[in-house]
Amino acid sequence: MNLNIIAWNVTGIFSSATYLTDTLVKHSVDICGIAEHWLSPQNIHLFDNLSSDYCYHAVCDSDLYDISNTRKEKVVLLSYGKKYNDKIVPLNIDSDRLVGIQLQLSPNEYMFFFQLYLPCSNHSISLYRDHIDKLYDVWYQYSNSGVCVFLGDFNAKYIPNFSISNRDKLLSRFLDDCNTVPVNCLDMCTGSPYSFVSYDEKYRTLIDFICIPRELIDCISKCFVFDDSCLNVSRHVPVFLQLHVPNIVFTDNEAHVPNVCPNWRKANNCDIDMYNNCIERDRDILHIGACDLDIDGIDNACNMLAVKLSYYADTCIPKKRFMKFLKPYWNTNLKNAHKHMRALKIVWCADGRPRGGTNKMITDGWADYFRDRYTPSDIADDYID
Template sequence: MVILMGDFNCSVLDDKPRSLLLRQFFSDSQNIPVNCLSACNGMKSTFVSYDGVYESVIDYICLSSDCIDLVSHCEILDDDCLNVSRHRPITVSINFPVSDGKFNISEKSFKRISWKRATDAQISDYVGNVTNSLNQCTYVCDSKESIDSTYTMLCDVLTGAAGTCIGHRPFQSHLKPYWDSGLCEYHKHMRYYRSQWCRAGRPRNKTNTQYMSYKTAKRDFRRAHRKSANGHMMQLNREIDESAEINTNDFWKQVNTRRMAYNCNKSTSGIKFGEIAHRDQKAITEQWGFYFQDYIRHLPLNILMTNGVIMCHKTLGNCVRH
C-alpha cells in the first residue's frame, strides 16, 4: 500500500490551472484524496489564515482507488494545542486485512520495564522470582503443542517476574531527542494561552487579547522547536562526518540506525475485479479463473476452431484456477 500525503498548496475543488493539473495527476495515478470524500467528518477546510478570513483544502491524504474500501474513518480535526501550523491535522483510520496469524497481537499488554534503572537488589529479586517459578513448573517438549505451551509459560514467568520486581518506565509523551527543558517551557506557555483562548470562545480577531497571546506563544514555540530540531540534525551530521573520517564501522552503524527500514505489507495488496477489490490469494486466483473463462467464451468462432488455441486457453484457465 502506498499512502501519499502532505501539503500540496493547491485545491482540487477549484478550476485554476494548477487545480486541473492536480486532478489530472490524481486521475492518472489512480489516487483518491480521502479527506475530500463525503464520508470525511469534522471541519471542511484544512488551511486557515491567521486572520481567519481565508480557508481552503490544500492538504490531502491519498490512497489508491483499490484500497478505499479499507478506510474506516476520516476526519479533519479542529485546532489543537500541539498544532503549531496554520494547517489542520487530518486523521484517517485504515483496517488492514490479516490473512494469517502472524500479526495477531496478544490481548495481554505489558508495560515497558526500566532495565537500565534496575538496582542490584531488584535484579536479585527478579532472579529469585524466576527461579522459584520455574522450579514449580513442569513441562515437556515432545510435540509441537507442548513446545508452544512451554514457550508461553516461559514468557509469562519472565514478564511476570519483571513486572513484579523491577520498576516500569514512565510514559513519555515526547520521545524527541532534542526535546529539552527550554522547549518544554515554550510548550507549557503555548498550552496555557491556548486554554485561555478556548475559554474565550476561540475568537479569531486580531484585536482580541487571548487570540493574539495564543498566536504569539504558538509562534515562539514553533521557532524554538525548529531551532532545536535543526541543531539536533546538525549534530548528527557532524558525528557522521567525523565517523566517516575516523572509523568506517562506526560510520555505517550510525547511518543504518537512521535509515528507514522498508517494510512491505503484502496483506494490503490486491486486484480489483469489477467493483470489488480482492486481497486474499485464493480469491484472486478464483477471479483470474473466472476472467479467463469469460474471455474464452467471447472469443470469435474462427479462433476457437483451432485446437491448439482451445487447448492453450483451457490449460491456462486450469492453471490459474488450480
C-alpha cells in the first residue's frame, strides 16, 4: 500500500485553506503535516470545516494563553484520513512546536509521525538546541517501538559534512545520529529545489523536510517539492512523499488488542528450543524463498513471516505485562491534582514566569496568589492535555 504524505508551512490557514483542500484531494493525501496554522485554541475547530474526510491532532502556541500577545507562530498540526481513524492514536507530547501520531500497520508494527516547527533565526541558538534535544528524547522514546518519520519546517539546512552555521550542524548531527535522511535532499526527489522563498524573493532555501530512516529509502515510490502556485500565498511550498508500506492486515477487533511483547530475557533454554523447533517445522517459512519476486509477492511473504514469528513467540516465550499494582498511588484524586498543577503552571507562564516572590506570594502561597488573580474560567479545559 502507498502512503501519501505532505509537509507544509501554511503561514496562516485562513489564507491557505483553498490551496490546502485542493492539494489533499488532488494528491489523495493520507497524512498531512501543517506548521504555522496561526489558530488560537477557540478557533482550531476550523479544520473540521476544511474536509469531512480528515481528522486532525493539533497544538497551539503557548504564548496565546497571554491574550495581549498577538504573535502566533509555534503552532503545528497533523491531519490524517478518516479511513485510518481506528488505526491512529494521537501522542501526548509536552511541546507547542511538536505534535505526533501513532499508525498501527499490524498487531506488532507501528509508524510514528512527528510534525514540527523549530525556532527560526530570530530566536537564540540555545533555544534551537533545546528543541533539537526534545527531538532526541522523542526519537529515543519511540524508535524502539516502530518507524519514526519527522516532517515539518526545521528552519535549518541539511548539508552533511559541510554545515557552516550552528543550526545546520545541530540538524545534521541529529539526523545522522538517528540514521535518518530528508527525502527531498535525495537525488530521486524532483520539483522545486527550494521550499522557502522570501516575499522579496531575495532568499531561496530548502528548510522544509520529510525525514525517514535510511533503511526505508527503497520504499520511496515518489518524492517531490511542489512548484509555486498562484493559489499558494505562503512563503513555503509543500513537500510530498509517497511511501510504500506493508498492507494493514489486521481486523478492527485486533487493532484494539493491547500489544503484549515477548519477554526474551526471561526465556529459558527450553523456551528457545521450543520456539526454534516451531520455526524449523513450519513449511511456509522453509519455502519462503520460493515466493513471487514482485511487490505483492514479497509483501505477502513478509506479512506471513511476521505473523508466524509473532505467533510462535506468543506461544513459546513468556510475556511482558504492565503491572498496574506497581503504581497504586495514582488515583483519581492525584490525577485531578496533577491537572490543577498544570493549570497553575500555564497561568504562571502567561503571567511572565514571575520569580523572587512578593509579600502576598510569601504569605498566601503561590496557589492563593493565582486563585486571587485568575478565575477558573480563565483556565479552559481545552488547554489541559
